[in-house]
Amino acid sequence: MSTSNTTIKVSGISVQILRKKIKNLHLGVYPPDGIVRVSVPQHITNENVRLAVISRLGWIKKQQEAFKNQPRQTEREYVSGESHYFLGKRYLLKVIERYGKHEVELKNNSKMLLYVQPGTSRQNRELVINNWYRQNLKETTATLLKKWEPKVGKKVQSWGIKKMKTKWGSCNIPAKRIWLNLELAKKPSECLEYILVHELVHLHERLHNDNFKQLMDKYLPAWRKSRDILKREPLAYETWEY
Numbered sequence: 001m002s003t004s005n006t007t008i009k010v011s012g013i014s015v016q017i018l019r020k021k022i023k024n025l026h027l028g029v030y031p032p033d034g035i036v037r038v039s040v041p042q043h044i045t046n047e048n049v050r051l052a053v054i055s056r057l058g059w060i061k062k063q064q065e066a067f068k069n070q071p072r073q074t075e076r077e078y079v080s081g082e083s084h085y086f087l088g089k090r091y092l093l094k095v096i097e098r099y100g101k102h103e104v105e106l107k108n109n110s111k112m113l114l115y116v117q118p119g120t121s122r123q124n125r126e127l128v129i130n131n132w133y134r135q136n137l138k139e140t141t142a143t144l145l146k147k148w149e150p151k152v153g154k155k156v157q158s159w160g161i162k163k164m165k166t167k168w169g170s171c172n173i174p175a176k177r178i179w180l181n182l183e184l185a186k187k188p189s190e191c192l193e194y195i196l197v198h199e200l201v202h203l204h205e206r207l208h209n210d211n212f213k214q215l216m217d218k219y220l221p222a223w224r225k226s227r228d229i230l231k232r233e234p235l236a237y238e239t240w241e242y
Contacts (some may be wrong), residue, residue: 034064080127088188194226
């Protein structure tokens, strides 16, 4: 799909315009900083986009304010005493230096033990924890796919986990490929389930329109509650789309 990018200013707000081979205009405001992005068909002019943005200025400013007030995690140094999260629960990190395999262990439902070799750098301690998050998220996702693919009536061709700056999940509809944000490993389990079902439903309906919402209501009636939980969860220190 060929695309082109333009940025314009509307009432002091920067608006990213992404032109591609689609039929309808889609306007979104994305965390963490309330970026306004408008996807439009190739023939739509900047003036058309400006008018669309003006018509929704109140909603845009409300979304930006919500993102501004959403809590953010502080930068992590991966040292003992820090708070780290797994499935929505807070754990205190304890770094244990020893010779042997690097690994992560949860203990007493309150501590996250990080076993590393003496002198392991901060970057490598982060890598060990992120690999642990990734493995857990892969295992949980595989189980959830077995549950939800038959219910939704769609099967993905491939899926994966990666760090994403602005999205909790994404779906390449033609390729039937889903990506999930690594940060979901830190959030309550219902948030992962919501995002996964959300992306599967996109295989039925590309747009976030009334049909999409009706399908979400059909398959996951409590999806709005899970969405709201995710909105209240702290953003990662690194900026992360949804």
